[in-house]
Amino acid sequence: MHSTLLRRWAGLGAVLCLSLIALDTLAQTPAAAPTNLIERGRYLATAGDCIACHTAPGGAAMAGGLAIATPLGAIYSTNITPSQTMGIGHYTLEQFTAALRHGRRADGAHLYPAMPYTAYAKVTDEDMAALYAYFMQGVKPVDSAPPATALPFPFNIRASMAAWNTLFHDPTPFRGSAQQPPEWNRGAYLVQGLAHCSTCHTPRNTFMAENMKRALGGGEVGPWHAPNISSDPQSGIGQWSAEELVRYLRVGHAAGKDTAAGPMAEAVDHSLSQLTDADLHAMAAYLKTTAPVADTAAQQPAFSWGKASDQLASIRGVALPKDLGTMTGPQLYDAYCASCHQAQAQGSFDGKLPALFHNSTLGRNSTNNLVLAILQGVPRHGRDTIMPAFARELSDPQIATLGNYLLKEYGNPNAQVTERQVAQLRGNAQDHKLLLLARVGLAAGALVVLLFLGWAVSRSRGRRSGGPR
Structure with missing residues (x-):
């Protein structure tokens, strides 16, 4: 009798425990959404x-x-x-x-x-x-733990x-402008919010915060340079048409302007290419009205440099040097670039491979993107690779020679590629200047806080002692 009663109580307890676990699970699981x-x-x-x-x-x-x-x-x-x-x-x-x-x-x-x-x-x-x-x-759901961050x-x-x-940080949700049309407000909402364009395209201050005085004026994403996308006609996208911007956001290429690579190519493939036509036009409409941010070093728009040309005459009948590391720029171009970009760098006949003149990558003062494109290529996610990687084929001196030839012949002749730069980018070496600036900034901030606390303590003591107030 007693054993039967105990078994019943035990069974009832088990049911109650299972019920509580089920209720707890239900409490943690969101209700099914439409x-x-x-x-x-x-x-x-x-x-x-x-x-x-x-x-x-x-x-x-x-x-x-x-x-x-x-x-x-x-x-x-x-x-x-x-x-x-x-x-x-x-x-x-x-x-x-x-x-x-x-x-x-x-x-x-x-x-x-x-x-x-x-x-x-x-x-x-x-x-x-x-x-x-x-x-x-x-x-x-995936039950795996990523590595821990250890800065x-x-x-x-x-x-x-x-x-x-x-x-x-301003945690205020987006508020539209009654003075602007719905398309502009939608574009502003996407650019400022989910698309987080300023995260990459705005320079950082000493404290690693975005310098909003130069919003969208160009920033750094690891070793890659995120260019100026403000409405400035010289330094930014002021001379891009809305349709060119939409095409660039959709496919990562706008003829006569630029071709996406690195993080921007990833953003196009994973995100921007999948947005509706209306949203892309809204983003373009907003970007065309952003405050212009000028770069005094920009002599002309990055896309405006260069023209079709070649240096074939300088290498015709000339044997390659025994030390291939000393190949000239025209020799390197003929060996590694001309088969895709054509003899005069005009790009492929079907337009899928870009021209190297009137190409912003070669027109900017920063040449990191040019070097990284040569080293890493331009792979695309779910699309054909635009350019193969040459990190294994070309040495640091060769890439520096080729890069400078491309700049002088088809791009901004005032820009430069150095062997040291190539070596750093090949090894993914980080530039520690920003780290130093951040530490200096934090030290300065800490000093200000300590001085303030010292002043506050001194003032408090003065009040208690009846001293000057």
């Missing part, structure tokens, strides 16, 4: 290019682990799949919003602004809910981001 809300969130996540940073090479989508190069060191992207253990599956909508708008994780720790929450803060509450629905119910002192202290946010 399909149209999830699909809207998918589109918004595409506009935000989330997959590009949160997917490591060969890794699962959104599972993190990509090493994002910064002047301070590598920052590894996090797992943003709905995994309950390794991802964001346990996040509530409020916690999800706090991460995107305030740069704060569910555990209260601060995110680094390599995650562009400074731009995502512009996302409206309605779009935030759609994004949440997509990430919780439209993304496959050098003092940048490894995440709590310091609280002060940084106070100084440099």
Whole structure:
């Protein structure tokens, strides 16, 4: 009798435990969202290019682990799949919003602004809910942990981001302008928010915050140069037509203007190419009206340099040197470039391979993108590779010689490629100037805080002692 009763109580206890576990699981699992809300969130996540940073090479989508190069060191992207253990599956909508708008994780720790929450803060509450629905119910959960980010002192202290946010972050969602048409407001919302254009195309100050006095005036993305995309006619895109901008955003190429490579090519392939025609036109309309940011070093628009020409006469009948490292620029061009870009650098006959003159990559003062395109090629995701990589075929002296020949013959003759530059870019060496500036900036900020505290303590003591006030 007693054993039967005990078994019944034990069975009832097991049922209650299982019921509580089920209730807890249900409490943590968001209610099923309408399909149209999830699909809207998918589109918004595409506009935000989330997959590009949160997917490591060969890794699962959104599972993190990509090493994002910064002047301070590598920052590894996090797992943003709905995994309950390794991802964001346990996040509530409020916690999800706090991460995107305030740069704060569910555990209260601060995110680094390599995650562009400074731009995502512009996302409206309605779009935030759609994004949440997509990430919780439209993304496959992956139970894997990416490497931990370990920046050098003092940048490894995440709590310091609280002060940084106070100084440099505006968490206010986007507010449209009643003086502008709907298309302009839509473009401003995308450019300032989800597309986070300023994150790459705006220079950083000593504290690694965007210098909004030169918004969209050009910045650095690891070793790549993100050019000026303000409306300035000399330094920016002021002389681009809206249709040229739309075509560039859609396919990564605008004839006579520029061809995307590196991070911009990734943004085109993963994000911009999948936006609606209306949204691309809205972005172009807004960019054409942004405040112009001039670069005094820009003598003329980057796309305006060069013309069709060749130096075949200088190499005709001339044997290659025994030391191939001493090949001339025309010899290197003829051997490695002419088969695709044609003898006079006019590009392929079908227009798929660009001309090298009237090409912004060769017209800018910064030549990093030119060198990186030669070293790494221009691979495209889901598209044909535009240019193969020559890192294995060409030495540092050869790339410097070829780069300078291309600049003098088809681009900005005042720009230059050096062997040291090629060696640094080949080895992915980071320029430590920004790191030094950041540390100096933090030291200066700390000094100001200490001086203020010292002044406040001294003033307090003076008051207690009845001294001058």
